Amino acid sequence: xxxTRTLGRSGIEISALGFGCWAVGGEWQDxxxxxxxxxxxxxxxxxxxxxxxxxxxxxxxxxxDTYGAxxxxxxxxxxxxxxxxxxxxxxKWGNVFDADTRTLTGSDDSPAYARRALTASLRRLDTDHVxxxxxxxxxxxxxxxxxxxEACEEFVREGLVRAYGWSTxxxxxxxxxxxxxxxxxxxxxxxVLQDAPEMLALxxxxxxxxxxxxxxxxxxxxxxxxxxxxxxxGDIRSAPPAWLPGFASGRGADPEWxxxxxxxxxxxxxxxxxxxxxxxxxxxxxxxxxxxxxxFRTVAQAEENAGALAKGPLTAGQLAxxxxxxxx
Numbered sequence: 001x002x003x004t005r006t007l008g009r010s011g012i013e014i015s016a017l018g019f020g021c022w023a024v025g026g027e028w029q030d031x032x033x034x035x036x037x038x039x040x041x042x043x044x045x046x047x048x049x050x051x052x053x054x055x056x057x058x059x060x061x062x063x064x065d066t067y068g069a070x071x072x073x074x075x076x077x078x079x080x081x082x083x084x085x086x087x088x089x090x091x092k093w094g095n096v097f098d099a100d101t102r103t104l105t106g107s108d109d110s111p112a113y114a115r116r117a118l119t120a121s122l123r124r125l126d127t128d129h130v131x132x133x134x135x136x137x138x139x140x141x142x143x144x145x146x147x148x149x150e151a152c153e154e155f156v157r158e159g160l161v162r163a164y165g166w167s168t169x170x171x172x173x174x175x176x177x178x179x180x181x182x183x184x185x186x187x188x189x190x191x192v193l194q195d196a197p198e199m200l201a202l203x204x205x206x207x208x209x210x211x212x213x214x215x216x217x218x219x220x221x222x223x224x225x226x227x228x229x230x231x232x233x234g235d236i237r238s239a240p241p242a243w244l245p246g247f248a249s250g251r252g253a254d255p256e257w258x259x260x261x262x263x264x265x266x267x268x269x270x271x272x273x274x275x276x277x278x279x280x281x282x283x284x285x286x287x288x289x290x291x292x293x294x295x296f297r298t299v300a301q302a303e304e305n306a307g308a309l310a311k312g313p314l315t316a317g318q319l320a321x322x323x324x325x326x327x328x
Contacts, residue, residue: 007131007184007209008163008208008289010132015057015059018058018291018292019050019296020063021072024049024072024296026041026068028066028069028097029103029104035235035236035238037067038295039234043075046079049301053306057309062132062187063076063091063092064091065136069097069101071102073124077124084127088132091121091134092167094108095136095137111151114152118155118161132184133152135165135167138168138173145176146176149164150180152180165184166183171201175206178206187212188210190212192283193221193257209289212292216294217261220257223275261275267314268322280294282313282318285318
């Protein structure tokens with residue numbers, strides 16, 4: 001496997017591994033107090049981790065304006081500094097938040113808001129353009145999405161955006177954006193426990209990159225989370241919303257999910273890989289369009305995830321073994 005990918009049909013070259021910057025945004029919440037972040041975070045360590053990832057060949061970083069209510073974008077912009085030209089930056093829009101209270105307050109799917117959100121993201125990221133701009137409303141109305149697609153085309157013409165995409169797990173919605181000339185990607189969930197064959201088929205047919213969120217199943221595929229182990233207050237997994245499977249409120253990882261992870265451990269840790277590296281290797285083997293974006297908060301996590309690049313994808317035989325174990 002080469003360590004680079006082309007970002008869909010954009011011609012933009014990125015590393016085959018990206019880093020997701022949700023966790024480095026720190027704590028934030030919805031109006032009810034439901035945590036939406038990953039707990040407390042050390043900004044200085046986040047900056048060191050981003051810069052270490054760059055040194056190890058990671059050139060693609062994915063964030064969103066709402067992560068930490070703008071904080072993730074500011075941390076990423078600061079960490080990149082003069083190396084901004086060496087990387088491809090993706091961010092997202094569509095959610096509305098109060099930066100002072102770090103609270104999600106709603107959503108706005110209007111083209112006018114898309115422009116305001118982009119302007120604000122550029123300021124926080126300290127850059128004059130976003131390489132990949134993604135709609136963050138996974139269930140947005142398809143007709144409205146067509147309007148937003150045209151707004152993104154205008155952003156491209158103005159030089160504010162190089163390419164765009166949609167963060168959604170619905171192939172039919174992703175196909176709406178795929179009709180745009182400068183649509184380059186769809187961001188969707190994909191990991192060894194949660195396959196997405198229909199979305200991968202759409203990516204192949206439409207020439208899109210599949211930007212893979214939750215590649216480590218929200219930490220279940222790192223091997224560092226035992227069933228029933230409690231999570232810190234402020235971590236979204238401590239009181240998981242309905243869309244976040246694999247965790248039980250107040251009880252940590254679901255025992256059935258950890259059982260599946262244990263059943264896969266021997267295959268995924270073959271050839272000297274850690275469990276996390278084997279999980280990333282499964283994604284690369286699954287389809288040529290894939291770009292997993294594991295999250296991180298520390299230099300050690302950045303080093304472990306980036307280390308997967310040197311080991312490459314699993315073999316076809318190992319993929320088949322995994323399917324047998326999971327009964328697919």
